Amino acid sequence: MTERRTAGSQTRGERMLALRRARMAAAPPVLRGGFRPFFLAAGLWAVAAIGLWVAMLSGLPAPVAGDWLAWHRHEMLFGFVGAAIAGYYLTAIPNRSGRLPVAGPPLAALALLWLAGRVALLLSGGPGGAVAMLVDCAFPFVLVLLGAREALVMGNRNLPLVALVLLLGIASVLDHGGATGWIADDALGWRGGLALIVVLIAMIGGRLVPSFTRNWLARRGATGRMPGQPDRYDRAAMAVTAAALAGWAVWPDARATGLALAAAALAQAGRMARWRGMTAARDPLVLSLHLGFAWLPVGLALLAASGPGGPVPRTAALHALTAGAMATMILAVMTRTILSQTARDLRAGPLTVAAYALVTLGALLRMATAFDLLGYQVGIMVSGGVWTAAFGAFLVGYAPILVAPRAAGR
Known part of the structure; x- marks a missing residue:
């Protein structure tokens, strides 16, 4: 009985592996690895977000009323850097585990979730508000779930990276909370986010x-x-x-x-x-x-x-x-x-x-x-x-x- 269960479990695992391989092969090239859409998004958002910030400082009216300095800080730390971290994270973890990366429709959904956060922040004029926070902060926590799944399968080698992404998501929540007055120190979120990114640079670099x-x-x-x-x-x-x-x-x-x-x-x-x-x-x-x-x-x-x-x-x-x-x-x-x-x-x-x-x-x-x-x-x-x-x-x-x-x- 034990031998049958083991063989059946291996067969199901092989079927899942074959399905993921087929999904990856059938996906558009830009969705065949996490570095592809997210490094592209990081480059595009670096140009767009800074271009918009400079334009607003030069007199271009903002699309909606809001705290645009807070928007600038948040989008650099959690938007631009968040996309770059996601591309590295979704590439490094499969490389370490030997498992296939997230690809195809799941990767497209993840990229759209990141994009939804950028749109939500832009339309709200900066961090703050329950809706903008939920849309924006869903992305890092989904990344954490994906990384935790790999860590549970392959051991704890990836756990420090997963933990830092989790803390970065919490910092994003705190930045929203500070903007809406939910916490006393309205700068705690972005300071915490910057501190975590610097630690990440020191660790990975x-x-x-x-x-x-x-x-x-x-x-x-x-x-x-x-x-x-x-x-x-x-x-x-x-x-x-x-x-x-x-x-x-x-x-x-x-x-x-x-x-x-x-x-x-x-x-x-x-x-x-x-x-x-x-x-x-x-x-x-x-x-x-x-x-x-x-x-x-x-x-x-x-x-x-x-x-x-x-x-x-x-x-x-x-x-x-x-x-x-x-x-x-x-x-x-x-x-x-x-x-x-x-x-x-x-x-x-x-x-x-x-x-x-x-x-x-x-x-x-x-x-x-x-x-x-x-x-x-x-x-x-x-x-x-x-x-x-x-x-x-x-x-x-x-x-x-x-x-x-x-x-x-x-």
Whole structure:
């Protein structure tokens, strides 16, 4: 009896696997892997959301009444970054588990759910309101359910990533709650969301940057000490960083928070110093990862110096972490993942190099605006224009690949 049940269970599993394979083969190319629709959505929304924000600051009437600064913050953290995280999440988890990715109609439904959140926020003029919150926040919790299912099947290797996406969904709910006055600290949600994204960059970047750098150096026969996988120092640096950012999310003006952020900046700079970034500077794909990660200790140090009475404007620290670390790392990971997953050469073409250069220039211009080196209106328009050009170059170079029928590769 036990043997019959085992065989029957295997047969059902094989039938489900065959069904998922058939669904994936029959789907349009853009729905054959999570990175395809969501990296495309991230690029499109980066251009559209910043373009709309700059236009409204330049005098274009908003479509509806609302708090458009809150909309801008929410859409950058939970819309743009949310799409990029979804593309990585839906690609990394199947790669680790060896199971087929979400594809076809379920993936289309998930992408439409993300899009519904963007429409709901745009029509409501920003976060707040029960309907907008339900539509917007359904997306990260569905992602959590998908990831938890894989974690239960294959073990707990994916649980840290699933937990961070869960916390990001909770932060989105809190951002809505703050906008409607449901919680006393109306900035807790977006601060918590930013803190979680920075932790995610430190966690994932701390694995990808040394790994890809080591591979690049090994292919070229480099000698000397090679970058290694995360060790006890890295784990300690992550613990300090996570604690400092959690403290900043809850007590942003506390003196102890500033000291913890300074310690986190030093710890993350120490991690980078061991990765031989300058030796890999000839490869733009590798260099972009180092540049994206380099904004992390810079942003943490600026955030430490932006407390009450500090010499640094807080907006400078925030944009070092967002326009700098977030945007650069997202571009670096998206471009490399697309090339790898579609079995293309890991080589940065002219459009890719242009996107990296433009996103770095955009971050520097936004920092100059924050430090009053550029007039606010001019600085926002110029830095926003450079940002949209960076992601426009990404779309021109990679949208055809994302919608092309070429099969997933490595």
